[in-house]
Amino acid sequence: MAVYAAHDVLVAGAGRRMAEDNPLAGSGARLSDTIGHPKASGDREGQIQGYASATSVSQGQVIDFHVSVHAEQSYRIAVFRLGDYGGKGAWLRTTSAELQGRRRTVPTADPTTGVIACDWPVSWSLRIPSDWRSGLYQAVFTTEDGDVGSTPFVVREPARSADILMVVPFTTYQAYNMWPKNGHTGKNLYRGYNKAGRIGGTEERAHKVSFDRPYSGAGVPNWFEMDTSFLRWAERSGLDVAYASSLDLHDGTIDTSRYRALFFPGHDEYWSKPMLDSAKKAVSAGSHLAFLGANNIYWHVRMEASADGRANRIMACYKTSPDPDRDRSGATTRWRVISPNQRQAEQGVLGIQFNGIVQRPAPLVVKGSGHWLWAGTGLREGARLPRLVGVEADAYDPKAPSPAGSRRTLLAESPYLAKLPKASQRQVQHTALTEMPNGAMVFVAGTFHWALALDHPRYWNRHIQTATRNLTNRMLRRQT
Incomplete structure (x- = not known):
């Protein structure tokens, strides 16, 4: 052809x-x-x-x-x-x-x-x-x-x-x-x-x-729509953005250390070991990470070739079933259970981690309103942004590991009702910024609706847009 x-x-x-x-x-x-x-x-x-x-x-x-x-x-x-x-x-x-x-x-x-x-x-x-x-x-x-x-x-x-x-x-x-x-x-x-x-x-x-x-x-x-909402907002804001597939992190096509910040605006739940290593490499080089969703880096996956030998066209994730082809990276199950004592839990990279499915949208409750993230929003401590905690949520877990030498700042603390298989349970969502010893920052919104608030007609929120602009300015070393 x-x-x-x-x-x-x-x-x-x-x-x-x-x-x-x-x-x-x-x-x-x-x-x-x-x-x-x-x-x-x-x-x-x-x-x-x-x-x-x-x-x-x-x-x-x-x-x-x-x-x-x-x-x-x-x-x-x-x-x-x-x-x-x-x-x-x-x-x-x-x-x-x-x-x-x-x-x-x-x-x-x-x-x-x-x-x-x-x-x-x-x-x-x-x-x-x-x-x-x-x-x-x-x-x-x-x-x-x-x-x-x-x-x-x-x-x-x-x-x-x-x-x-x-x-x-x-x-x-x-x-x-x-x-x-x-x-x-x-x-x-x-x-x-x-x-x-x-x-x-x-x-x-x-x-x-x-x-x-x-x-x-x-x-x-x-x-x-989480990804398209962010990209429309970012390009309308005049930000200098390049794009990659998650598989580009897996196979090393993209050198993540070339960028000041890596943004993961969508639902980014399934990660291979090379993908995770690529993100860690970026942080070690001083680049920042921003996750605008929730439930990130949750399942460990293995990439395999197609039947005709083309690389990375099959993704394996056995989850709770026995993995017959586990390799040195471990079984394809949750990262937090691959090694004893949750040593590879997602919080060890992100600073917070998945803690529940949101039964119905809840307000995002501002914490640390004097922090630079909330500058220019006019929001006070405890301000409630309606319906911004939705779908899935993250929070700090004191029983899970944290990045070595890091400092975590919680910037939202939002009660919500979590949906369990047979019941409901009250939980708390966090938005967090984790600062590493080398100055690299890892931001996690902890809700699906943060990215949608940037340019989705149903969730549009000027406060979140201002906060995200503050985040990009700080990560790109611009004065907020």
Whole structure:
């Protein structure tokens, strides 16, 4: 198949910085319009769905798209760079020629591991132009009938230093991906279908998941809006941001020590040992970490090759089941139970750790209002920011380890009701800043709704936006 060399719908100078690209007029619509498109693809019908050959690609490299169309007809692939773009949320970079669609086989799950891996042929290949900026991109598939599907990927610039590296959590995206939700086939690392055709529990879940498959539905991963909310806010704020996939931390494609700060704005729950080592390397080099969600670095995973030998296309996480292939990194279970006395608990890196699923959104309660994080917000001690503690929460655990020589400052202390399997329990959420002996800082929001407060219409909060600006200024050594 010929490789398509993209041309821009809007032309930008090759040396233009990210912050200078952003004011250009966008094209397309916010991602929510694609998700809610009246003809968005579903897994049962599979109107049009596809996946990319990689989670990230550099300028000059080729990325392949593998697409299935439920009925033979033509379709096109439009590639958007996601950002603010005057509120439009996306910039159309290129569109394929007309392609002919075919229905591809939905594979069955492996009877031992539950892995579902597609072997669809390449439908379209795109060589990334040298002037495409690093960013989070979305390939949108549209049939002649108007059906829509999509898949995300990152364009990286590993040779360019930037103030901030935003890491997109593709490992966690895939852990939650239950494609295909067709009533009998789909599995993820949490559940699968039972014999009655209903979604079951841990007995039906997979132990391994493949990146060679579409994301369920319209192709938008779970909690993608956390990442897109931050990137829109960051680029509108003029921050110098480069982008990477979580797998770039795993395979060493990205040198994390090149950046002043690494931001993890999304739900970043599934980490391999090389990913964790990469983050620790950044802190040791004096770079800062910022996690704008909760329940981070919770499950230990192992990356494996696909059946045809392509590296890092299968992710294993046996969780509470015996891991038959455990290696020197340990079994693929919770980090906090891999070694005795929770020595590898997430708090040992982050300063706080996961402590509960939030039954219903609760106010985030400000603590330490005189701290620089809250400067300019006008918030007083005990101020309550409505509905900002949501989905999952973190807190300081005095029984878990802390980073050696560190100083922890709690900046929110929020009561909430945690949902347990058969009951509820009152818990407390913390937002925390942990300062290391070398000056590196690790910030953890401790709630999913912090990132959404930056640019999601339902959770938009000016106080959180000011606090996050204070955080980036301090991490980038600017005066707040």
